[in-house]
Amino acid sequence: MREDLEKAYMEIIPVPGIEERLGALQPNMHVAVTCSPTKGVDETIELSEKLIAQGFQVIPHIAAKCVSGEKHLETIIKRLDALSIESIFVPGGDRPEPIGEFNNAYDLLKALQKSGHNIKKIGIAAHPEGHPDVNEKLLMEALEKKKDLADYIVTQMCFDANILGDWLVRINQQGVHLPVWVGLPGVIERGRLLRTSLRIGVGDSLRFLTKKISSCCRVNEI
Numbered sequence: 509m510r511e512d513l514e515k516a517y518m519e520i521i522p523v524p525g526i527e528e529r530l531g532a533l534q535p536n537m538h539v540a541v542t543c544s545p546t547k548g549v550d551e552t553i554e555l556s557e558k559l560i561a562q563g564f565q566v567i568p569h570i571a572a573k574c575v576s577g578e579k580h581l582e583t584i585i586k587r588l589d590a591l592s593i594e595s596i597f598v599p600g601g602d603r604p605e606p607i608g609e610f611n612n613a614y615d616l617l618k619a620l621q622k623s624g625h626n627i628k629k630i631g632i633a634a635h636p637e638g639h640p641d642v643n644e645k646l647l648m649e650a651l652e653k654k655k656d657l658a659d660y661i662v663t664q665m666c667f668d669a670n671i672l673g674d675w676l677v678r679i680n681q682q683g684v685h686l687p688v689w690v691g692l693p694g695v696i697e698r699g700r701l702l703r704t705s706l707r708i709g710v711g712d713s714l715r716f717l718t719k720k721i722s723s724c725c726r727v728n729e730i
Contacts, residue, residue: 517689517697518540565594567631568596570598594627595627600613614650632686636664637666661686661689
């Protein structure tokens with residue numbers, strides 16, 4: 509278990525001072541930096557630069573709705589190349605409306621394909637339990653469209669192995685054979701975990717978690 513955790517893909521939010529709170533992580537570990545809908549891609553890349561200096565393998569999130577257009581994307585790619593970043597994660601993003609011409613991850617992935625970038629691996633998002641704003645049929649169609657433009661999948665948080673296993677079988681049957689990084693919650697205060705889970709649409713497995721909550725110890729966020 510310890511070996512698996514050391515190889516995990518850890519995701520952090522670009523908040524002030526977060527880079528000083530990662531002492532428990534192993535050097536050279538994969539660390540993903542999310543893209544704030546309010547602060548945008550620049551904040552993500554700036555934190556990525558600090559984490560690279562600490563020896564981490566950094567995967568910045570480049571949210572489609574936070575990229576204004578092809579010129580902005582060109583600037584982002586140049587910055588990523590300057591940092592020798594080999595992998596990025598491309599979600600649609602949490603902004604209510606895009607700031608420019610990219611409405612979703614597929615739009616940005618197509619633009620990336622045409623850009624002549626040097627990024628070796630591109631990840632895409634998936635939602636084993638659905639999404640509060642998108643029905644399951646559309647989610648699967650989007651995943652099928654994106655799969656040929658990506659190298660791996662990262663799922664949202666999931667607490668129920670049965671739900672996750674069924675979803676993995678289902679996407680395989682639909683011809684999606686990309687490797688999957690499974691989303692698991694880190695060390696976080698329990699109430700905040702529940703609020704976050706409700707916001708991102710973790711439904712059935714959240715109910716599974718609440719049934720088990722009496723056996724969970726209370727922990728503080730790191």
